[in-house]
Amino acid sequence: MSIDDTTKTKGNDMSLQNNMHPVQGQSSRWKRARIILPIAILLAICTAATAYFPKSAKVVRKANSGASALRQNVALPASVTATDPGPRPLPADAGGFLKSLSANEQQIEPSITTEFNRVHDVVVTSPTDGGLGPRFNSNSCSSCHAYPAAGGSSPPNNPLFSVYNYNGASNTMPFFETSTGPILEGRFINQPGTTIPDGTVHQLFTITGRSDATGCNISQPDFSTAASQNNLVLRQVSPTYGDGLIEVVRNSDIVTNMNANLPKKASLGITGHPNYSGNDGSIMRFGWKAQVRSTLLMSANQMNVEMGVTNDVFPNEIDQTPGCVINPVPETVTNFTPGILTEFFPGDYSRTEYYIQWLTPPTPATSTSSTKNGKTQFTNAGCVYCHTTSFKTPATSRPALGNATINLYSDLLVHHMGPGLADGLPQGQAGPDEFRTAPLWGIGQRLWFMHDGRTNNIVTAIEDHYSLSNTTYPASEANQAVTNFNNLSSKNQQDLVNFLRSL
C-alpha cells in the first residue's frame, strides 16, 4: 500500500512540475522537442497504423493528432465529493460455471475445479501433481485467483504469507507484499544492471530450502535494488470470470467499436488501439496490456510463469540451475494411460483452461434509481468510450459461449494512461504507458484497483486515471472523462460510484 502511494505521488509530482514552470524549461525543452517530436510523430503514426484494416488506421490517425493535442489542456477540478461505499459483502456474485454447459461438459466440472485448486509441491508424484518451481509466485491457481470466489482476484488477506516459507523454503517476503495488501508480482523493465529490455516476470520465491527440493540453492531476485533503480514494475491479479466469452469476441467487432463515436472520442482525447498477436494477426485480450490471446495460452503461460510448472506449451524451466531442475520436463504431462481419451488426456493446462473458460461472468446487483442514474452519468462523463458496455459473442462450437451479450465494460483496446500510471514496460503493441481497458464486470466486489493494486478506494481509482503528460509520455486518454466526472454534481458523482459498485 505504502509503496504504491509513493509511486503514484511521484507520477503526479512530475506532471505538476511540467505545469508550473512552463517558461523556464522552454529552451531546453524546445531542443528536446526537436529530437523527440519527429520520433513521437513517427511513433504516433506507427501506433495508429497498427490497426488491422488500412482504412480504419487512417481514420484513427486523424483522430489521434487532434485528440492528444486536446488532452494536454485539460485541467482537473479539485472537488470530488463521492465516497466509495466499499466492496459489496459476500456471498460472492461470481464464480461457478455457465449454467448452459452441456451435460458432458458438466461432467468434467469436478476435475477442472480440482485442477484449479491443486496445491503444487515440487516433486512430481503423478501426471497431474507437483512441478512447483524452481521459481514461483504461488503454488496454486486459486490462492491468488481467490476473491470473491475461486477464479477471481486478490483476497483481503495476502495468501503468499502462508506460501513463501511453506515446507521449509527459506524465502524472505519482498518489501512490496503486505499481509493485507494485494498480491503483486514483479517484472523488471531492463535486465538487472543493464539497459537490455527485459519485461518478464521475476518470480518472488524459490524452492531453495524446501524439504522436497534438497540440492537446489538459488536466491530470490533483488527487488530492492530494482526498485531503487526504477526498474521494478508491479502487477496485481486479474479475475478470470467470463474469460471464455471474451476470447471468442470477434476481432472485427472490436475494431468496429474502436471506430464508433470517433468525433465524441476525439473531443474527449480518446484513441486506443488493439494489441495484435504476431502469430495469427488476431487481437489479444487478456492481461493488463492485452498481451495474451486465449484461455489456453493464458493458463499454460501462467502454469510456468506463476508456479514454475512446465507443461506441453511452455516445456522449459525458467531457471535451469543444476540441482534445481528436480523433475523431468514438462512436469504436467499428457496422460498416456489406457483409456486415454478422457478428460485426463491433456496436461493440467487444459483443465485450468476449461476452468477459466467456463466460469460465468459476475452477476451485478439489482439496479436502483441511484445506479440507473449512475450508469447514465458513466455514459455522459465519457467513461463508456473506453469501458464499452457490451459485446456480443458469435456462434461458437461450444454452445454455452455463443451468441451471448456480455457486459464486460471494456473495449479490449490499449490506451495511453499518462506518466502517473505508465510502468515503462512495452508488451507487443502496448507501449510502456498503455494499458488494456480493464473490464469492470465484478468490480462491485473487487478489493484493489489499477494494474499495481495501488488503491482500494474506487473513487481514488477513478482519479488515478488522470495524469498530465511529461517529456516521456503523452497525457492520459482519460483526462477529459475524469475531469467530466469531477465536474458532476455530488449526487451524480455518487450515483456513478454506486453504479460501479453494483457491477
Place this chain on the structure above:
Amino acid sequence: MYKSDDSQVQNNSGTNSRRRVPYLVALALLLVGSLAALMSRPAVVHGSGGSCPVLPCPTATDPGPRPLPAAAGNFYSTLTTNQNSITTRLTQIFTEVNFVAGGPLVKTVGLGPRFNSNSCSSCHAYPAVGGSSPPNNPLFAIYQLEGATNSMPYFVSATGPVKVARFPYKSDLVTPDGGVHQMFTISNRTDAPGCTTMVQPDFTTAEADNNIIFRQTTPTYGAGLVELIQESAIIANMNSNLTTKASLGITGHPNYSDDDGTITRFGWKAQNKSLVYFSGEAYTVEEGVSDEAFPSENDESIPSCLPPFPVPPGTNKTKGVPDDRNDTGEAPKLPVNFPGDLERFALFMRFLAPPVPVPPTQSTTNGLTQFINVGCVMCHTQSFTTPAASIPSLSNQTANLYSDLLVHDMGAGDADNVSQGNATGDQFRTAPLWGIGQRYFFMHDGRETNIVNAIEDHYNLGNGVYPNSEANQVIQNFNNLSSGNQQDLVNFLRSL
C-alpha cells in the same frame, strides 16, 4: 570483408559535413552500393563455371537429394505401449483433409475462410509425412477443390516448393504487416454455401510494390527434442568459441517468448515456442481452422463466409468458433474427442524421430571435418543433449540437429523485412540440417534446389539497412577449399 564495409559507410558519413562534391559522390557510391547489395542475391551457379557471390567460385556439385525410401518419418521405437497405441490416430489427424462444413467426420470441418492448404500432411509431406515440400506441388490438387474459384498465385509452380506469402508492409508500404496472407479462399466451394465474395489477396500488386516475401515449409522430424533443449545449453553454446566466432564475424542471439521469457525455437525466425503453440498457430493460419489457442476465424469481414454454414441436416457442421476444440463428447460419458486436433498434431510431431543419416564414408567423414574447419559448425551446432524428460523417448537424448537455435544477421540478399519477436528483418534461425540429405528446396523462401547454391546464398553484403551476413567469412572459407574438400563437405550435407 565485414570490417572494410563498415568503415566505408562510416567514411561516407564523415565526409558528409565537409565538402559537397565528395559528399554527393560518396552518396551516389553508397546508393549504388546499397542497390548492388540489395540485388546481390547470388546468381545461379551450377557447379563449376558461372558467377558466384565471392571468388573463387565453388567447383563442388550437388549430388541431389538421396532417393526414397525415406530416412525419416518413423515414430521413436522407444515409445511406451500406451503411447504407441495412439500413434495411428495421431497420424490420421495429421493427415486428415479438412472441409469447410459437411465433411465426412466431425473432426474434419472448419477450413477457411482463407487457407493455404487443407491438411497438415499435404505440405509436411516429403520424404515422409511430417517433412517438407514434395517434388510436385500439392496445392494444384487443392486450390479448386469442391468448386472453389481460386486462381493459382503467380509464384506457385507445379514443381516448385510449397511456400506461404507474407507482406512486409501494409498497403501504405510504410506500416509494418509481416503476417501471412493466405493464397486461397473458400468462395464458391460447395461445402461453404453462401460464401461467394471473398477474394484472394492481390499478390501481383504486392510483387509490383516489392512487398511480398515467401517462406517454405519446415520439416518437423525430431521437433520433440528441439522443444526440450534447455535454455542454459543454448546460451552456453552461444557463449562458447567466442574468439573463433568473432574472427568469422558470427554473433547471433536467441529469440525469446513474451509469455514466459524462455527461448523460442520453431519457424524460420525461431518465433515459435512449442509444438502446441506452433500447431495452434498453423492450424488457423495455414488452414483457417480456428482452435483453442487462436479462436478467431482468419477473416471476419464477410458474414456469409463464417460458421455456422447452412449445410443439410445430418451432415457435419461447424457450429462456430473455434472450429476445432477439445470435444467432451456428443453422447453422455463418451468424451471420445476430448483432446483437440492441435494437441494431437503436437503429439504427432513430438513422437517423430529425427532423420537417420547414411553411414559415413571416407568422403563424408572428411566433409564433416571441412564443415568444422571452414566454420559452418559455429552456427550449425552439431548437437545438443536434452534434459530428463517426462516422455522417456525424449529424455537425455543427443539431438544431432546442426543448429544453435539462434537467429543471425544474414545480409541484405536474404533479408525479408519481416521482424518477429527479437528476430529482425534480416535475421533467421540457423536452420537445422538434419534431414537435408533428402530435402528438395533450400533457404527460407525455397529459392534453391541446388545445395551448393544454398551455401553460396549465405553470402550477402549489408546495405544501408542491414549488416553483412554473419556467414560471409565462412562462405569465403568454403570457396577457398580445394575441389576435393568442397565436394566432401557437400557430400557430407547430403548424407544427413
